[in-house]
Amino acid sequence: MSRCPGGPLPNEADVLEALRPVEDPEIHKSIVDLDMVKEVAIDGSAVKVTVALTVPGCPLKAEITKRVTDAVSPLDGVSSVDVDLTVMSDEQREGLAEQLRSEHTTAGADGQPARVNPFTDARTRVLAIASGKGGVGKSSVSANLSVALAQRGHQVAAVDADVWGFSMPRMLGIDRPPVVIDDVILPPEANGVSLISMGFFAREDQPVVWRGPMLHKALEQFLTDVRWDEPDFLVVDMPPGTGDIALSMAQFLPRAEVIIVTTPQPAAQRVAQRAAYMAQKVNLELLGVIENMSWFRGDDGKAYELFGAHGGRLLAEQLEVPLLGQIPLVPELRIGADEGHPIVVTNPDDEASQAFFRIAEQIDVELAPRKIYRPELKII
Ligand SMILES: Nc1ncnc2c1ncn2[C@@H]1O[C@H](COP(=O)(O)OP(=O)(O)O)[C@@H](O)[C@H]1O
Ligand SMILES: [Mg+2]
Numbered sequence: 001m002s003r004c005p006g007g008p009l010p011n012e013a014d015v016l017e018a019l020r021p022v023e024d025p026e027i028h029k030s031i032v033d034l035d036m037v038k039e040v041a042i043d044g045s046a047v048k049v050t051v052a053l054t055v056p057g058c059p060l061k062a063e064i065t066k067r068v069t070d071a072v073s074p075l076d077g078v079s080s081v082d083v084d085l086t087v088m089s090d091e092q093r094e095g096l097a098e099q100l101r102s103e104h105t106t107a108g109a110d111g112q113p114a115r116v117n118p119f120t121d122a123r124t125r126v127l128a129i130a131s132g133k134g135g136v137g138k139s140s141v142s143a144n145l146s147v148a149l150a151q152r153g154h155q156v157a158a159v160d161a162d163v164w165g166f167s168m169p170r171m172l173g174i175d176r177p178p179v180v181i182d183d184v185i186l187p188p189e190a191n192g193v194s195l196i197s198m199g200f201f202a203r204e205d206q207p208v209v210w211r212g213p214m215l216h217k218a219l220e221q222f223l224t225d226v227r228w229d230e231p232d233f234l235v236v237d238m239p240p241g242t243g244d245i246a247l248s249m250a251q252f253l254p255r256a257e258v259i260i261v262t263t264p265q266p267a268a269q270r271v272a273q274r275a276a277y278m279a280q281k282v283n284l285e286l287l288g289v290i291e292n293m294s295w296f297r298g299d300d301g302k303a304y305e306l307f308g309a310h311g312g313r314l315l316a317e318q319l320e321v322p323l324l325g326q327i328p329l330v331p332e333l334r335i336g337a338d339e340g341h342p343i344v345v346t347n348p349d350d351e352a353s354q355a356f357f358r359i360a361e362q363i364d365v366e367l368a369p370r371k372i373y374r375p376e377l378k379i380i
Contacts, residue, residue, distance in 0.1 A: 045079035097182030132271030137292035142237035148360035150192030160197030173340025
């Protein structure tokens with residue numbers, strides 16, 4: 001074993017200390033605390049770390065290997081890092097699932113832990129992106145707004161509740177299903193957003209036939225069986241219209257703030273209005289309106305209002321909420337959506353991306369829920 005004579009040699013405690021900040025990419029907790037580091041073997045300057053993955057064929061093998069290598073390589077005296085991946089025993093996995101479950105359970109009537117919907121308390125802001133009809137850009141707004149909020153440093157999760165027309169996995173560039181540990185679902189993540197979609201449980205080329213009660217149950221499961229990890233924002237891509245799912249979502253997410261997406265046409269605006277009234281009827285707060293496909297800017301630099309003008313502003317005035325922004329029609333936005341690269345990531349300087357950033361800022365700053373006034377804290 002060749003090494004620098006007299007140089008320091010790594011020891012197991014140092015290696016474990018270096019591994020402590022390494023998080024499991026899906027569970028977002030230290031792999032040391034999760035007891036995933038099974039062995040640290042040191043032979044002179046060569047370190048071998050054995051890591052037990054949560055499930056066989058874990059899609060994030062390469063990522064974990066990289067994180068471990070990056071953490072251990074800089075240690076004094078380390079010349080090589082070898083990462084050996086094994087799989088947790090059933091017993092260990094059950095223990096982990098138990099630990100994850102306990103984060104969001106409460107004592108049920110029978111004394112057993114009961115699963116709870118984590119979005120009824122005030123920790124997470126829930127943004128429901130709704131529209132009267134399909135094709136107006138709800139999913140595009142949901143995807144880009146989620147990423148824009150994540151880029152502002154927030155932890156962001158998204159639910160694709162458009163059970164018939166799910167498109168969020170593709171738009172966000174998520175190409176793997178969730179990892180399921182026992183019955184705890186860990187949402188996959190891309191571009192800083194964790195997502196759960198019906199698309200993970202159905203094949204894209206097959207119709208999904210859901211009946212009302214089944215759908216209600218499925219949505220409830222989205223919220224309770226998934227380990228959401230207390231995000232700052234939950235962005236919900238609602239199905240178009242005012243049907244059963246919208247009502248179910250309103251019931252499960254009573255604190256949702258609704259954003260209505262519309263195009264500039266007066267006809268679209270009238271349909272969008274219905275979605276807004278329905279939100280008000282079930283006592284959800286209307287946060288604002290986003291007008292999409294507002295104009296197309298030609299090579300001549302001129303903005304062409306292909307779908308008319310003012311629809312968003314008129315709707316916002318009618319509903320007495322702010323017009324949060326206008327998103328132009330840009331081919332890169334559609335291409336990005338089709339290829340899983342949101343435009344806010346690939347072309348941040350684009351007019352459309354800038355509009356998304358301003359909308360995210362407004363939601364985050366101007367429209368942040370007012371701090372509760374607590375007179376007892378006043379210093380006299
Ligand atoms: N501002 C835009 N510029 C260019 N294409 C857009 C824009 N908004 C949406 N699209 C495209 O229009 C189609 C419908 O948008 P989508 O977000 O799926 O609407 P919805 O979810 O309301 O049905 C998609 O192909 C999308 O990429
Ligand atoms: Mg959609």
